[in-house]
Amino acid sequence: MSMDKEMIKTTCLRCLAGCGMQVHVKDGRPVSVAGDPDSVSGQGILCVRGKATLDYVFNEKRLTVPLIREGERGSGRWREATWDEALDLIAASFSRLRDDHGAESVAFIEGGSKGYLDAWLSRFANKFGSPNVTKAAQHCFLPTFLGSKLTYGALTRPDFEHPPECLVVWGANKHETALPEGTRKDMTISEGKTLVVIDPAPTAIARKATEWVRLRPGSDLALALALINVIIEEGLYDATFVRWHCVGFGALKDHVKQYTPSWAEGETGVPAEDIVRVARTYAATRPGAIFSGNGIEHYHTNFQMGRALAILRSLTGSLGAHGGDIFWQRPPLRHNGDPELTAHGELPDDVPDVNYRDDLIPLMPFALHQNLTSAMLEGVPYTVRGAYVMGCNPLLTWPESETVRKAFSSLDFLVVADLFMTPTAALADVVLPVASYLEIDSVHVGEFVPEVRATRSITSVGQARSDYGIFAELASRMGWNGGGPMRTRRSTSCSSLLA
Incomplete structure (x- = not known):
């Protein structure tokens, strides 16, 4: 291969x-x-988003x-x-808010x-002293994960092998x-197995299903309870597994008696x-x-x-069985919520987050979006006056967009770090240009298979910097230079991830 042409392996991080x-x-x-044919996760395949990587990176x-606002907020x-x-302006402004109103005033x-x-x-938030960290977790992954964890200890995956x-x-x-x-699911279809798809929309896989259950949007829990009812009432459950591995079966049986198929028909529209x-x-x-997706997590019943899904798996004895729902072991790296990585021990115990009035989801580690907007606009339980937004567009993704716009417009100081000028970024005091996944060195653990891959810095665009580097520079200005992965300016410190 000539010196002016080469192939570099990396990892797509569009999801x-x-x-x-x-x-x-x-x-x-x-x-x-x-696609890289050596990748266990991708199997040599790239979806449409992966294929559009260069259009995305060089858009x-x-x-x-970096941009600093000069006119009225939102004036452009x-x-x-x-x-x-x-960076000096951000560090000084956040320090002033912390000194005048407490670290909890910054989200x-x-x-x-x-x-x-x-x-x-x-890590940055905890070292700063703010408990108000939020992400899409309340309607993406975390409800299913916590439901599984509190039922049988961990998240499971279908055994496609x-x-x-x-x-x-x-x-x-x-x-x-x-x-x-989707390709892994095709293995099930191609081998003549039974495929049941539960979805309101006529998705690509629904068209391949043995049985497509087209329920009313948001009625998933009613259907799940009715399925549990039938399996118990007709004695279709794995009695041996339930006897040796489950507790509370009697209480469950009594509880689901009311959730009959006839009742569920009225709730779901499914006969x-x-x-x-x-x-x-x-x-x-x-x-x-x-195999469940985010579609079930966008409702208050998530x-x-x-x-309910964890209970269905348990009733049928699918847990840990070949071809069932299995627990897979992560590679020996720290997970991204590891207390040592996040410096959780440095967060003061006496500072409440804005979730003080919500106890519906046990172990919820992030501030709920609606509580943050209330804190910004109403000062309940206290006033949030500043925010650092990383790769997020709340004006388009949080509920009640007009309320969100008013909330972010009310802030004393707003920073947005992103690749593009989003509607949220347009309201900021400072906008920082962030590097894409072709511009950073990092490490990624696969979501669907236990594979560790490197992300390589292959190119650069303008003055864009990695989020890692931005946090490191801000940490330096805050005086947090004493060890830990925050010191890394370009990428994830691989040595800090070893468990």
């Missing part, structure tokens, strides 16, 4: 799947991307220099600034999980949102006879597995839905 990617570089610039609308009047000027916000970068945001005889895909559209996972048939199919076709 948490972390698919392997080959980047073809000519004269120092990426010119094309392809003409990318932010390339900015001036370009140096990194030192922007730290991100969108979807970003792997180990989550730990750096939490030994394809289930019956696969239930509930509120997930992986063929269009996480293509490698009672269809509910009975699906329950019998899932319970009798073993081993079975349930945590209980996570519990």
Whole structure:
């Protein structure tokens, strides 16, 4: 291969799947991307988002220099600034808010999980002294995870290596949102297994299903309770597994008597006879597995839905069985919520977060979006006056957009670090240009398989910097130079991740 052409392996981070990617570089610039056939996560496949990587990275609308607001908030009047000027202003403004109103007056916000970068945001917030960290977790992953954890200790995954005889895909559209996972499901379909899809929408996988259950949006919990009712009332559960591995069966049996298929028909729009048939199919076709997606987590019943799915898996004895729902062991790296990485011990115990009035989801570690907007606008339980927003656009993704706009407009100081000028960034006092995943060195643990992959710094755009580097520079200005991964200016410190 000539010196002006090369292929560099890295990891696509458009979602948490972390698919392997080959980047073809000519004269120092990426010119094309392809799936890496050596990747366990991606299996040589890139979805449409991965294929659009170069359009994303080199988009003409990318932010390339730090911007400081000059006009009225939201007026669109900015001036370009140096990194030192922007970072000095942020450090001074946040320090002033902390000194005048307490560290809890500043919130730290991100969108979807970003792997180990989550730990750096939490670490900065904890060292700053603010308990108010939030992300999309309240309606993405965490309800299902906590439902599983509080039922049988950990999250499970379908065992696609030994394809289930019956696969239930509930509120997930992986063929269009996480293509490698959709491909794994195709193994089940191609081998003539039973595929049940529960989804209001006619997704790609719904069109391939043995049985498509088209329920009313938001009625998932009612359907799950009715399935549990049928499995128990008709004695379709794995009696041996329940006897030796489950507690509280009697109480569960009494509780679900009221959730009959006839009742669920009124709640879900699914005929009672269809509910009975699906329950019998899932319970009798073993081993079975349930794969759920974010579709079930966008409603107020999301945590209980996570519990209900965990109970269904338990009743049928699918846990730990080949072709069932299995527990897989993470690679020997710290997870992104590790207390040592996040410096959780440095957060004062006497500072309440804005969730003081919410105890509906046990162990909820993040501030709820609606509570943050209330704190900004109403001062309940205290006033949030500043925010650092990392890769998130609350004006488009949080509920009640107009209320969110008023809340963020009311802040004394707002910083947004992003790749593009989003509606939220347009309200900021300082906007920081952030590097994409082709511009940083880091480590990623696969979401769907226990695979660790490197993310390589292959190119650069303008003056964009990594989020890791931004936090490190701000930490330095705050005087937090004493050890720990926050000192790393360019990337994740690999040595700090070893468990």
